[in-house]
Amino acid sequence: MLTKSRTLPSDADKSGRNFGNEELQNLQAVLESGILNCTKGQWVKSLESEFAKMLGVSYARAVTSGTAAIHAAIAAINPEPGDEFITTSITDMGAITPIIYQSAIPIFAEVDPETYNITAETIEPKITNRTRAIIVTHLFGNPCDMDPILALGKKYRLPIIEDAAQSYLAEYKGKYVGTMGDIGCFSLQQGKHMTAGEGGLVIAREPYTRRITLFSDKAWGYGDDNPDHYFLALNYRMTELQGAVALAQLHKLKQVVHDRIENANLMTKLIAGLPGVHSPKILPHSTHVYWKYCLRIDPQIINGGVVEFSKRLKEDGIFSAPRYIKKPAFMCEVLRDKKTFGNSQFPFVGDHRKGLPPVEYRLEDYPKTQEALNNICVLPWNENYTKDDVHYIADTVTKVADSLRRK
Numbered sequence: 514m515l516t517k518s519r520t521l522p523s524d525a526d527k528s529g530r531n532f533g534n535e536e537l538q539n540l541q542a543v544l545e546s547g548i549l550n551c552t553k554g555q556w557v558k559s560l561e562s563e564f565a566k567m568l569g570v571s572y573a574r575a576v577t578s579g580t581a582a583i584h585a586a587i588a589a590i591n592p593e594p595g596d597e598f599i600t601t602s603i604t605d606m607g608a609i610t611p612i613i614y615q616s617a618i619p620i621f622a623e624v625d626p627e628t629y630n631i632t633a634e635t636i637e638p639k640i641t642n643r644t645r646a647i648i649v650t651h652l653f654g655n656p657c658d659m660d661p662i663l664a665l666g667k668k669y670r671l672p673i674i675e676d677a678a679q680s681y682l683a684e685y686k687g688k689y690v691g692t693m694g695d696i697g698c699f700s701l702q703q704g705k706h707m708t709a710g711e712g713g714l715v716i717a718r719e720p721y722t723r724r725i726t727l728f729s730d731k732a733w734g735y736g737d738d739n740p741d742h743y744f745l746a747l748n749y750r751m752t753e754l755q756g757a758v759a760l761a762q763l764h765k766l767k768q769v770v771h772d773r774i775e776n777a778n779l780m781t782k783l784i785a786g787l788p789g790v791h792s793p794k795i796l797p798h799s800t801h802v803y804w805k806y807c808l809r810i811d812p813q814i815i816n817g818g819v820v821e822f823s824k825r826l827k828e829d830g831i832f833s834a835p836r837y838i839k840k841p842a843f844m845c846e847v848l849r850d851k852k853t854f855g856n857s858q859f860p861f862v863g864d865h866r867k868g869l870p871p872v873e874y875r876l877e878d879y880p881k882t883q884e885a886l887n888n889i890c891v892l893p894w895n896e897n898y899t900k901d902d903v904h905y906i907a908d909t910v911t912k913v914a915d916s917l918r919r920k
């Protein structure tokens with residue numbers, strides 16, 4: 514039975530976040546110490562150490578954002594101007610612009626229109642002799658099919674960067690996402706499973722760890738016998754204040770993930786068999802951690818498709834995101850028109866690309882991406898939902914689907 518309209522917890526404010534005394538106590542300790550810079554403090558170092566331990570890896574580096582994490586990963590690969598990084602056609606711009614800032618070119622692979630993730634089959638046709646690495650994004654908390662992708666990396670001797678910004682503690686065949694490739698990147702932005710408002714974390718295997726550490730701190734060799742600024746790099750150091758909040762959040766992470774999964778499983782059960790509405794597709798041996806809960810709407814059954822469906826949900830207080838993003842990232846002006854450094858169109862244009870065909874991004878080359886975006890309805894999701902909240906969302910989804918079902 515449909516319950517009365519309600520206001521749902523939102524991760525945009527405290528109602529959907531689990532901030533408490535732990536964060537306040539940590540912040541007070543930092544302020545009382547007077548040490549806010551991580552080069553002299555201990556909170557960021559503790560965050561790095563405990564995060565690495567949780568994931569079962571030997572190295573983690575805290576940085577200022579998820580974008581900074583991706584940038585440090587790409588810089589660790591150290592591409593030449595005009596080299597190519599294969600990535601997904603559905604991702605945030607923050608995961609793309611770092612490629613260009615390192616003088617490389619993003620090349621987009623198609624997605625599986627039901628999982629929204631790239632696959633080995635969509636990646637391999639994009640590989641050229643200029644490909645330097647593959648970036649896989651575990652979108653919405655749903656792991657990519659990693660075994661074939663890792664095999665592809667081995668076949669072509671290409672490092673794998675995992676963008677796990679939305680996928681803390683998601684598992685693929687018993688392994689945490691981010692730990693299977695060469696470098697893993699995470700975000701601490703407001704709406705992620707754990708947050709410090711902004712921030713990021715990078716984990717990596719050798720030989721990438723030292724360059725990640727250096728790149729995130731102006732390439733200054735702290736602790737070296739004769740330190741210098743070894744190469745062009747930025748300051749992406751996390752503050753002790755961010756580290757203190759993130760460390761408190763880390764201690765809550767397993768419970769946050771558990772609660773999101775438990776409520777998502779209930780949601781899936783409640784809408785099972787609803788004509789025209791499909792719950793998230795999860796690969797066998799994988800654990801989805803539900804940064805968001807995505808519905809796939811069949812426009813052949815639901816009149817008005819995902820746009821009308823989302824509009825009706827909003828009328829009942831559920832502010833979903835139809836299509837997730839308005840258009841694939843490569844259709845935004847910065848990439849479409851190559852608005853990069855002045856009017857140069859670098860790195861897309863220049864002697865470093867002599868003899869190679871121009872890089873052109875055409876929407877018609879990505880029919881599966883269009884299908885995915887045209888049919889996806891992204892529901893908000895957070896750890897503070899009650900069972901009553903989930904029942905309300907499921908009841909509302911059912912009511913809307915019934916009202917829009919084609920006769």
